[in-house]
Amino acid sequence: MRRIPVDRKVFDAVRNFYAAGLNYRAHIDWANSRGASHKVPAAPDIGYRSAAALIPTGGEIVIPADSPGPVEYEGELVAVIKEKTKNISEKDALSCVLGYTLGNDISERTWQKTDRTLWRAKSADTFKPMGPFIVDGIDPMNLQIDVRINGRTVSSYNTRNMIFSVAQYLARMSRYVTLHPGDIVWFGCDGATLPALEEGDLVEVSNDAIGVLANRVLRAKA
Amino acid sequence: MRRIPVDRKVFDAVRNFYAAGLNYRAHIDWANSRGASHKVPAAPDIGYRSAAALIPTGGEIVIPADSPGPVEYEGELVAVIKEKTKNISEKDALSCVLGYTLGNDISERTWQKTDRTLWRAKSADTFKPMGPFIVDGIDPMNLQIDVRINGRTVSSYNTRNMIFSVAQYLARMSRYVTLHPGDIVWFGCDGATLPALEEGDLVEVSNDAIGVLANRVLRAKA
DSSP: OOEEEOOHHHHHTOSOEEEOOOOBHHHHHHHHHTTOOOOOOSSOOOEEOOGGGEEOTTOEEEEOTTOOSOEEOOEEEEEEEOSOBOSOOTTTGGGGEEEEEEEEOOEEHHHHHHSSSSHHHHHSTTOEEEEEEEEOSSOTTSOEEEEEETTEEEEEEEGGGBSSOHHHHHHHHHHHSOBOTTOEEEOOOOSOOOSOOOTTOEEEEEETTTEEEEEEEEEOOO | OOEEEOOHHHHHTOSOEEEOOOOBHHHHHHHHHTTOOOOOOSSOOOEEOOGGGEEOTTOEEEEOTTOOSOEEOOEEEEEEEOSOBOSOOTTTGGGGEEEEEEEEOOEEHHHHHHSSSSHHHHHSTTOEEEEEEEEOSSOTTSOEEEEEETTEEEEEEEGGGBSSOHHHHHHHHHHHSOBOTTOEEEOOOOSOOOSOOOTTOEEEEEETTTEEEEEEEEEOOO
């Protein structure tokens, strides 16, 4: 098993930052129970985030001064692409992956509801912690992902409950877009994402093989 | 006036590919007249496209074999960011722009309607022609943009009709996201985008100062 640290070099190599968004039923059900009206996706249609929002483990998540909140975590599996890939089959799709890491898809829920796009709700500066290592030789469809706030476990799920698998996403994407070395694909989170993050919180996304992605939460001064 | 050719080096420097999407009233009215239900945006909320889809002038637009169509052009103004910028005022916003060029926001209208996101409708490989030059010293809010198919003018509008100006977009974006050198921002198109593109068509997006972005249309074999 190789372990590549997620640092500035990894971030600079991100040409395309893809994100599945909704990819677990319990997360969709939960979001709908609090007022969203998401449908269960009928196909693996990928979305986008901004590479400018990436920070490493140890970096600080800064909530903008005018954020009405709540600001919430979403602990996710991330695949990093190894090589230029087009038209790969589902069976072979995982061979284009360099390895897997963790992401925290920080989300400003008011802006997510009110804005026309997800740009500042999901991609404000510092809203995309990723790391701590890119690890190969693990099965992306059977990983336990836990989230802790100040040491208390607040989310715990297994990636086997994805609606569309890593291989299904990559195969379908590669039919229409060329995947590039360094591209990252985030695969969504399961279940609820509470409690909301508060200034001073330490939020950790954790997996035994990959390690712990740990970030402190700050709030910008007005 | 400086003229920088839009080539592979310019594409490789694109860290974030932002797109306004809906930014002209006549385009929104026209899209709604054919079945869309777009609201006039209440704020300059930016969207995303994929840098993997960029091609230069002279490159070929390849319609995927399974595209139901129609596939249409959208001739747009593009701003290229010069330097790292955060929290810039509307008054000063244009000072962070290296220069302006043209983009053709090729759009697969069936996928735009049916998919959960715009990923393959707007960012399939080759769907983002950009160029031919990045030009400075011009007023982005008074540019005539014409689109021609096989020499016939099919679209003609002035950028002064933007709903939110270039400066309004950049100032608001920079409050939440750091703009980086090489980032590109596309500002939408006005009016209708017909007729649809057919195999063999030559589509040109043109402005007197910037030049002509010319691309031939192909269709991939099944």
